[in-house]
Amino acid sequence: MSTTPAAQELDPRSVLAKVMAVLHAFAVDDxxxxxxxxARRTQLPKGTLHRVCSDLVTARLLDRASDGYRLGGHLFELGMRASVERGLVDVATxxxxxxxxxxxETVHLGVREAAEVMYVxxxxxxxxxxxPSRVGGRLPLHCTAIGKILLAHAPAGLVDEYLSRPLERRxxxxxxAPGLLRQQLTQVRETGxxxxxxxxxxxxxxxxxPVLDVEHGVAAALSVTGPVTxxxxxxHANAVRAAAAGVQTTLARQAALRED
Structure with a gap:
């Protein structure tokens, strides 16, 4: 069975692990x-896979297509109910x-999901x-501006672990180079x-x-991307900084109102 970030700590014999394996088997462009x-991607026996897919169709998490299966619309509904990202997107839009x-030019909002940027x-x-970015897609932290913001403000242990492994050259x-990237992260923290x-x-x-949260950690990062030509x-650095600060202020105001 394929291992995915969401399923790695599950008992691979469990129904939930099999469900997660099927859902995560779909690539962004599928x-x-x-x-x-x-069956090839999940390594599940075809009989087991067929039962899992049938149950997912019943639950509207998968739809049957003429040539197989596709992710179901109910997954989008559930994703839109994710409270943190939904509230963040509503404020940031x-x-x-x-x-x-x-x-x-193209404007992005991203959050850190484990050791990757997730674009929301x-x-x-x-x-x-x-x-290469798309909503719901992920990219490595070290090769994007949003990722560098999120990595620069990540816990020290995560930064050390991230820089200790081979980094993808895209x-x-x-x-x-870990040393050069660490220097960049220091500059990111100093300049914002x-x-x-x-x-x-x-x-x-x-x-x-960065978009700071009420405890001065980083909740997200905002960026503008354009062609080098x-x-x-x-x-546009000051405009991006001002927009991120605006999102931050609005989130803080909403949090204060909830506490009253």
């Missing part, structure tokens, strides 16, 4: 996946829209630069800004700023 391919109107919102127009400009120059994908550059991230 429209539908055949039963045979799901007006500030993201303002950033888009100012820059006409994205706004881009007709001319947005090709980017482009020729990806920083994979992080930059990416063609490190996650060739041709794009980015600037990000027309976008100067340093020119």
């Amino acid at each position: 429209r539908s996946v055949s039963l045979a391919e799901l 007006p500030f993201m829209e303002d950033l888009y109107e100012l820059t006409h 919102a994205k706004i881009g127009g007709h001319r947005q630069a090709p980017s 482009t020729p400009r990806t920083v994979i 800004l992080a930059f990416e120059y063609e490190e996650s994908a060739v041709g794009i550059v980015c600037v990000a700023a 027309r976008f100067d991230p340093r020119r």
Whole structure:
């Protein structure tokens, strides 16, 4: 059975572990996946897999397609009920829209999920630069501006563990030297800004700023991404910082009202 972050600590013999294996077997670009391919990805016996898929269809977590299965719409409904991300996106969206109107470039909101960036919102127009990011998708922390913000403010133990392992080189400009990356993280903490120059994908550059929570940890990070041919991230650094501060202030105000 395939191991996924959500299923690694589950008993692999449990029904829940099998359900998680099936759901996580779907890749971001999959429209539908055949039963045979799901069996290959999950390593579940076909009889067991068929029963699990049938139950997931009944629960509306999977839909039957002409050539296999696809993720069901009920998963989207459940995802929208995730309280932390939903509240964060609701607050951040007006500030993201303002950033888009100012820059006409792609605006992202991301949070740290274990050792990766998870993108929870994205706004881009007709001319947005090709980017590996997508809502619900993940990227390594070390090669994106949002990721550097989140890693710079992560617990020291997680940073040490992250820098102790081999880092993925996604482009020729990806920083994979632990010492150099640690220097960048120190600068991120000092300036409150992080930059990416063609490190996650060739041709794009980015600037990000942190959204602090009420205890001055980092709840999320906000960024603007554009093509290297027309976008100067340093020119828009103050606007990104101001937008992130606006999200932070609004979240703090809402938290204070809940406590009253």
